[in-house]
Amino acid sequence: MSRARQRWLPAFLICLAMGMAVLFGAVQAGASSSLPPKTADEVLAMVANTHVRALTGTVEQNAELGLPDIPTTGPGVAPGAASTLEFLTGSHTARVYLDAPAKARLQILDRMAERDLVVNGSDAWFYNSADNSATHLRAPSPSTGTSNWSLPPAAAHLEMPTPASMASRFLAAIDASTEVTVDSASTVADRSAYRLLLSPRTSGTLVDSVAIDVDSETGMPLGVEVRAKGQAEPAYSLAFTQVELRAPDAAIFEFTPPPGATVTEKAVPAAPAKSNPPPSPQATHGQHGAAATGEGWDAVVSLPAGTAPAGLMADPLLSQALQPVPGGHAVTTSLVSVLILDDGRVFAGMVPLERLQSAALQAAAPNQ
Known part of the structure; x- marks a missing residue:
């Protein structure tokens, strides 16, 4: 990213x-x-x-x-x-x-x-x-x-x-x-x-x-x-x-x-020595396969399938904040929205839930 x-x-x-x-x-x-x-x-x-x-x-x-x-x-x-x-x-x-x-x-x-x-x-x-x-x-x-x-x-x-x-x-x-x-x-x-x-x-x-x-x-x-x-x-x-x-x-x-x-x-192991490798196409992606769409305040960060751990939805604490949505569950707040799909993909941003759902559909389109 x-x-x-x-x-x-x-x-x-x-x-x-x-x-x-x-x-x-x-x-x-x-x-x-x-x-x-x-x-x-x-x-x-x-x-x-x-x-x-x-x-x-x-x-x-x-x-x-x-x-x-x-x-x-x-x-x-x-x-x-x-x-x-x-x-x-x-x-x-x-x-x-x-x-x-x-x-x-x-x-x-x-x-x-x-x-x-x-x-x-x-x-x-x-x-x-x-x-x-x-x-x-x-x-x-x-x-x-x-x-x-x-x-x-x-x-x-x-x-x-x-x-x-x-x-x-x-x-x-x-x-x-x-x-x-x-x-x-x-x-x-x-x-x-x-x-x-x-x-x-x-x-x-x-x-x-x-x-x-x-x-x-x-x-x-x-x-x-x-x-x-x-x-x-x-x-x-x-x-x-x-x-x-x-x-x-x-x-x-x-x-x-x-x-x-x-x-x-x-x-805690010692931190590896820092290096400055040449730029590569992978440099636009974050750790654990994270990627983003949009810029600035309305950017949406996405994490790949399998990111959400198994059994997450059964957690008695988290279940109180989650709401069911088509294809998964979501956490919506006044400042942040998080979409957790059934396949474990995660989308998050300081945007309305609808923006995350749209980003999820766009991300899935090439694979359909």
């Missing part, structure tokens, strides 16, 4: 399409503040040049995507199983500790349990208090010269769910399909911020706008708010409610499993 076609797929789209969890997010913007005027290019330059490398903060999520509430306990719900979808509904709070480039901790604080991701050098721990289970990953130490907010090899496949990481997905994708303006200044986590507004120049997407609150002092994104068309309140938001730009105590990144915890050890 070309980068131009996949870049408008934010974290929650990948989560829905691949069955991963969006961990948290929510914007808490206060009253407008008075700041010296800046152009959109000037605010974008602030973000690009931010040098914040350490912080301690509280982040809140609010997701109003139109999905049913996902139960976390009850018949058919295995311990930890709800984590795949529950973070796509309602509100969640988390504490975030970062000390780049090799230390990070995320504590998800729910009413009935706490979940932790702790990264310290070449070690990463995942802990769930609901079933007192821990997974330990170990990998070679990170190389020098690591950029802001990158993680060491033990958790290289992860991205800490902060406003900065969410904002980076949208900002990296700005092109002719997007109008970029500066909205009224705001206050987030008691810090004054410039608000960047990204508006799609197409009627084919479910997204109305994306607002990114940029700290006026450091250029660090403090919050991201995504609005759906025809919806008064934000459909998805992610922001700090409290933040201190200082390095956390080193002890925060030390983790020892509690007594009686079930511990699983996993080794």
